[in-house]
Amino acid sequence: MAEQSLYALATPTALGSRGFFTTMLTWDGEGDVDLHTFEPGGAHVYYSNMRGQVGMLDVDNVVANGPEHYYASCDPAVLQEGTYRIGINNYARATGRTATVQVTFAQGGQPVTRVLGVGAERGNGGNSTPIPVLTVNVAKDANGKLVATAQ
Template identity: 50%
Template sequence: MDSLQTPETVGSPGAFTVTLTWDGPGDVDLHTFEPTGTHVYYDHPVGHAGFLDVDNTVGYGPEHYYAACDSRTLQTGAYAIVIDNFDKTPGRQATVQVASSREGVIFTAKLPVGTASTPVVSVLVSQDQKGRFRFAAQ
């Protein structure tokens, strides 16, 4: 136990986060479509409500998106999460996890990475009567 080291944290915390990892070399990309239609990905890492702050291009991941905790920029609505096998490497398996600051882990899936873009989940952001943000996966 003395030889174990705590892994370095990768990615910023946020109102909610999306983390993508995969099982080998190659480039699998994380894409987030924010409620306003802004497409956040490797070539456009800054959105209206969030950021792609980790972009791994050599293998295994992670790739990481986080939505800002600022109520002036966090948008209610659906955030579509999509993965894309950029290198078209066959046989990859990906793991996608969504976590929120309030609810903890709200979604985890292990799925095959095809040669076309793969929709994974929508993260629904809403506000309750007291103005608190809520997060759900659909």
């Protein structure tokens, strides 16, 4: 019986695309917490503007737990050097929740993870000033290769 149940399991459909760097937001329960990315060229990527100059928010969860997912283009002609500011906004119904934001990198290395409270419900008022979580810096190394680091 248990073996039949195991064979009946299906692999879930993957959500989100991989990028030069990828940011994923999850939280521990119901509510709508939004991921915000401010790109170096000035684009503000979030649920109301899902495509930036460099990347896009390709997963937006408005019910519970996440994920929300942003990825930056791997195309060197599109990728911008500079600082990407990552933030979150408790849009609705998530007061008291804890968020986890993780950044991973196409070039490898340790993912960077931050865990923080989502704060008070802010609705649209929090879109222009989300809670700062971390920054991702994209720059050329000594060999002229683009690399991303987070802090």
